[in-house]
Amino acid sequence: MHRSYQPLKPVTNRYLQQRWDHNEYENHRRKVISALPVVDNKGMRTPAHVQLKLKKMQWQDERLSIIDRDNRLLASKLADIVCSKGLVDHRNQNHLRSLNADKRREELLLVGRQNRAIYQRITARQSEYRRQLWLDDWERTERRRDEISQHPRGLAEKQRSSRKVKFAAAESSESSASCSNTDRTTEKPETQTDANNIG
Template structure:
């Protein structure tokens, strides 16, 4: 710090003013260090009705009472089983029955009636195709083809079915052929 103290305002005694200013400054520094925060950053205190959660406790107690009731029921059943002479009731006295069975049966009946009606309609119709005309037309076309062909089909098919076979038992180098229609020997 500078040797001579220069006060802000004109004073009669500079040393006293310096002492007072120093005293004020120390008081100010002490108050700053002792100051508490003005903004509360702790957060809001949780209300008691939220901390306790009565509904959750009630549900927990109801669940425990249901468990106790089921346990009592099971223990009574086990006691009845031990009290009996080991007989097991394994017969069901009820028959499974669908609530929708009648409606499904009606739908199946209506579908079968519709199928029967379709079948009768199909079988009662006369065919629109004339099979006999097709056969006659085919025979006519075959006759025309045989008439206009240079080599008729009949003999060619007969020739194709004949096979030349050399038998091992043939004597003097004779060859014999066999056909599916007739068997002839050639030399």
């Protein structure tokens, strides 16, 4: 077989050259098989606290302990029911009692005392408003206004109150007796006002 082997370079002994080349190729194959990668592509190692999850284990232990305690309480209640003679215990002996009741009671008493003190101060205080002074001041203001004004205010109001005007539609709807009475009352002031205007 070494006689059919053709090396790349001219050699004196083909058999030895074939064996050397074969050995070099085997060494090369071994090196390729045992070669390690130059680039580390394995990724990051998972931290121990993520793998183990101690908090989750603690939560599971606490949950199991709560379940065991509830089971023991339930078993004790069932045992009491079995040992009793069929009596129904439906009354709750534990009364609800707030731990903060004393403090709230003291605060309510303090607020009540403060409110009473405020009420006594308010009722004992004399009023600073003087209604008579206000009325006297208003009368003085009205007198000055009447003295200053050219036409007194009271005359126009008296004329307006004594004078009554009736419309034709309103007169037709009313009865004749009521109309005659209102006409008599309205005629007198009109004649008086006409006389005043003429004079």
